[in-house]
Amino acid sequence: xxxxxxxxxxxxxxxxxxxxxxxxxxxxxxxxxxxxxxxxxxxxxxxxxxxxxxxxxxxxxxxxxxxxxxxxxxxxxxxxxxxxxxxxxxxxxxxxxxxxxxxxxxxxxxxxxxxxxxxxxxxxxxxxxxxxxxxxxxxxxxxxxxxxxxxxxxxxxxxxxxxxxxxxxxxxxxxxxxxxxxxxxxxxxxxxxxxxxxxxxxxxxxxxxxxxxxxxxxxxxxxxxxxxxxxxxxxxxxxxxxxxxxxxxxxxxxxxxxxxxxxxxxxx
Numbered sequence: 001x002x003x004x005x006x007x008x009x010x011x012x013x014x015x016x017x018x019x020x021x022x023x024x025x026x027x028x029x030x031x032x033x034x035x036x037x038x039x040x041x042x043x044x045x046x047x048x049x050x051x052x053x054x055x056x057x058x059x060x061x062x063x064x065x066x067x068x069x070x071x072x073x074x075x076x077x078x079x080x081x082x083x084x085x086x087x088x089x090x091x092x093x094x095x096x097x098x099x100x101x102x103x104x105x106x107x108x109x110x111x112x113x114x115x116x117x118x119x120x121x122x123x124x125x126x127x128x129x130x131x132x133x134x135x136x137x138x139x140x141x142x143x144x145x146x147x148x149x150x151x152x153x154x155x156x157x158x159x160x161x162x163x164x165x166x167x168x169x170x171x172x173x174x175x176x177x178x179x180x181x182x183x184x185x186x187x188x189x190x191x192x193x194x195x196x197x198x199x200x201x202x203x204x205x206x207x208x209x210x211x212x213x214x215x216x217x218x219x220x221x222x223x224x225x226x227x228x229x230x231x232x233x234x235x236x237x238x239x240x241x242x243x244x245x246x247x248x249x250x251x252x253x254x255x256x257x258x259x260x261x262x263x264x265x266x267x268x
Contacts, residue, residue: 001040002029005029013153015141018194021063024063028068028085047068062088066087068085070084096226097223098205100130100221103130103218107119110204111202121183121190122200127138131169132169132239143189144186144188152169152174153167153171155167202214223248233252
């Protein structure tokens with residue numbers, strides 16, 4: 001089974017997906033091997049016992065269940081104990097997010113102190129995520145042929161919903177994007193690898209901001225930015241590809257800074 005797990009890892013890398021599920025499954029399979037438990041025939045109790053031993057939080061339990069289901073789908077299984085495991089209810093909270101101001105400062109920092117990165121390219125990538133809310137995996141697989149500069153829209157394949165969605169981007173951004181495309185002739189939209197995007201956020205931008213930073217934090221920032229510009233929540237739901245609007249509503253929750261700013265503007 002470990003051989004199949006490593007093949008699953010290669011599969012995830014080939015389709016530019018994060019290794020989160022693999023990282024949850026690897027220690028789990030080590031545990032199964034140690035306890036002489038067959039993954040294919042394990043029981044609910046045996047699965048749940050692992051949660052207890054590891055003292056998993058509700059989020060970690062849910063991640064392992066999702067990882068197990070994804071691995072089973074990769075194997076082509078339609079029936080397995082993983083599909084019978086129910087995820088726990090977890091209070092959803094908005095994570096920290098990156099603002100447009102963070103982007104501006106990060107770009108200035110990169111231009112001044114980091115000669116390894118192409119500033120124009122990085123600026124296009126950061127603003128593209130801000131304006132569209134695109135996921136990291138969607139960014140890697142995006143082709144330039146999907147851009148329509150007559151209407152300033154881009155077609156992005158929504159994997160979760162298994163359909164393409166048309167997302168507009170600002171007219172003011174289109175010219176900068178086209179200029180960048182001319183400097184780097186590639187079929188892939190931004191020609192950036194998972195390791196490069198992780199280096200950009202987790203090393204370069206994180207160093208400047210002095211805290212842990214991930215690409216998904218900019219997706220959160222995109223939602224806050226678009227809502228702040230007056231985007232209706234139902235439109236944001238379509239842009240972000242949420243099947244359930246309750247997921248989108250998380251982004252509409254105001255934080256303390258927003259409350260204070262709006263209070264001062266409207267009340268004094």
